Amino acid sequence: MQLIRHRACARAGLVGNPSDGYHGRTISVALENFQAETILYEWDRVEVLLSQEDQSRFDSIYELVDDVRLHGYYGGVRLVKATIKVFVEYCRREELALHDRNFAIRYTSNIPRQVGLAGSSAIIVATLRALMEFYGVEIPLEVQPSLVLSVETGELGITAGLQDRVIQVYGGVVMMDFSRERIRRVKGYECGHYEPMDAAGLPLLYVAYSTEAGEPTEVLHDRLRERFDDGDPDVVQGMTRFAELALEAFEALKAGETATLHRIMDENFDTRSAICSLPAEHTDMVSTARSTGASAKFAGSGGAIIGVYRDEAMFQQLVEQLGQVGCRVFKPVVTA
Numbered sequence: 001m002q003l004i005r006h007r008a009c010a011r012a013g014l015v016g017n018p019s020d021g022y023h024g025r026t027i028s029v030a031l032e033n034f035q036a037e038t039i040l041y042e043w044d045r046v047e048v049l050l051s052q053e054d055q056s057r058f059d060s061i062y063e064l065v066d067d068v069r070l071h072g073y074y075g076g077v078r079l080v081k082a083t084i085k086v087f088v089e090y091c092r093r094e095e096l097a098l099h100d101r102n103f104a105i106r107y108t109s110n111i112p113r114q115v116g117l118a119g120s121s122a123i124i125v126a127t128l129r130a131l132m133e134f135y136g137v138e139i140p141l142e143v144q145p146s147l148v149l150s151v152e153t154g155e156l157g158i159t160a161g162l163q164d165r166v167i168q169v170y171g172g173v174v175m176m177d178f179s180r181e182r183i184r185r186v187k188g189y190e191c192g193h194y195e196p197m198d199a200a201g202l203p204l205l206y207v208a209y210s211t212e213a214g215e216p217t218e219v220l221h222d223r224l225r226e227r228f229d230d231g232d233p234d235v236v237q238g239m240t241r242f243a244e245l246a247l248e249a250f251e252a253l254k255a256g257e258t259a260t261l262h263r264i265m266d267e268n269f270d271t272r273s274a275i276c277s278l279p280a281e282h283t284d285m286v287s288t289a290r291s292t293g294a295s296a297k298f299a300g301s302g303g304a305i306i307g308v309y310r311d312e313a314m315f316q317q318l319v320e321q322l323g324q325v326g327c328r329v330f331k332p333v334v335t336a
Contacts, residue, residue, distance in 0.1 A: 003041050006129035008122040010034035010111045011167045012207055012299035012306045012332065015261070015268055016176075016246030021161030022228055024243035025177050027197070027250060028167035031207065032333040036109035036122035038080075040130040042101055048080050049106035053113075069114075076107055076123045082155040083127040083148075090147060091137060094187065098135050105130065115209040116300020118164035124148045125168045144169045146189035159225055164300075166194055172335050173197040175250045179243065197250075199334040203258035206294065206315060208285065208322045208329040209304035224276065238275040242268065262295040262308045269297035278302065288325055292317040306332075 009030040016026030054075035058064040084105075091098055107126065111119035125148055132139060139147065145165035152158040166176050175195045182193040227235045245264050252260035269286055272278070282302040289296035289307055292314055296307040309315050319329045 001041050003039055004130050004133050005037060005039050006126045006133070007035045007037045008125035008129070008168045009171065010117040010119065010122060011164055012117065012304070013163060014173075014306065015249040015264055015297075016242045017163060017268075017298070017300065018161065018224065018272070019239045019242035019246070020163035020176060020178055021159075021225070022239040023178050023180050023183075024239050025175070025179065025246035025250075026163045026242075027173065027175050027246050027253075028163055029173050029199070029202070029205070029332060029334045030167050030171045031117065032335055033207075033330055034109075034111040034117065034119075036107060036111055036119065036126050038105060038107045038123070038126040038130045040103050040105045040134055042134075043104035044102060046084075046102045047104040048077055048084075049104055051076060051107050051109075053109070076109065076120070078156065079120055079123045079151070080105060080107060080127050082151045083124045084131065086147060086151045086155060087128060087131045087137075090139070091135070096137055098137070103134055112209050112304070115303030116298060117209065117304050118168065118300060120158070121148060121152065121160070121164045122168055124151050125165065140186060141169065142191045142194065143186050143189050146186075146191055150189070162192060166192070170194060170196060173199050173202065175246070197253065201253050201256065201258070202334065203261055203308045204310070204315075205306060205332050205334075206309050206318055206329055207299060207304060207306045207332050208289065208318065208327045209299075210281070210285065210325070210327045212281075212326055234275050238271050241271050245271075258308075265295040265297045265307055266290070272298065284325055285322065285327060288321050288327075289318060292321055294318055 009032055011028050011030050014027040014029055020026045054077050107123050109119055111117055111122055113119050145162050148165040149162055152160050167174050175197055176192050178192040183190050245268050249261055249264045285305050286296040294307045294309040294314055296305045299306040322329050
């Protein structure tokens with residue numbers, strides 16, 4: 001029996017987030033350290049198999065509560081089902097014939113949940129890749145992130161932007177421009193301008209996360225979206241500044257001026273802090289990291305941070321200091 005396996009990595013927003021959903025610009029990196037994997041094989045009927053994260057039996061009510069806090073009420077099965085539905089509808093619109101063989105599908109993931117490392121979208125990307133291989137369907141690369149986003153926003157009502165889906169589809173390091181003048185419609189989907197970058201040009205980066213300090217990404221984005229749509233000048237100006245910082249970082253990295261990234265990343269967080277009411281446990285992670293001399297900003301919506309460090313001695317300081325506030329620290333593996 002042939003097994004189809006596809007993976008998608010976690011990701012960290014390097015600069016510019018969260019402006020991707022607000023006609024901004026971002027630079028993101030794919031983190032090979034953590035991945036979601038989908039396994040698909042031919043079967044006599046279509047069956048979505050439960051993963052370890054979709055358990056319904058618990059040793060205590062407290063274990064049940066912890067599971068719901070980390071994985072929600074439906075785990076990742078809803079993501080797989082919604083991806084299958086959107087894939088079939090896309091193929092119908094494009095008049096792409098699908099064979100009549102059935103399959104069983106399941107996912108696994110070691111991406112820390114609800115800390116802003118894009119675990120949900122990784123499951124969707126991996127599932128989409130498996131479906132494309134099983135049915136022999138090719139979807140343009142630039143369209144795939146928008147298709148993945150439609151699974152979350154259209155099918156599941158999750159507030160999100162394109163950044164996570166772009167970097168998980170493209171991998172490596174990508175500069176993304178979502179400004180109105182760069183947005184194009186391809187096969188009915190809005191697509192930004194995506195420019196892969198050389199990972200070798202990155203400075204020394206660390207990522208830290210705390211599973212106990214996480215919260216669903218929509219908690220932050222729902223508040224920001226409402227204020228942005230209402231024309232809140234602080235939010236509008238903040239989104240403009242995030243986009244400017246991403247462009248500054250893009251030019252600095254191309255020029256080899258990696259030291260500039262330290263200042264840019266710090267300003268990215270300071271701008272975010274000025275327009276958002278952030279949980280104390282999240283800001284404590286940033287201030288703790290900065291106390292070592294490293295830069296720090298949110299990798300996503302909170303619960304994980306990313307920054308630049310100077311040398312191995314500083315990295316060990318980060319491990320020690322952040323460990324005292326319940327964080328795990330690692331060096332990101334970014335594919336070139």
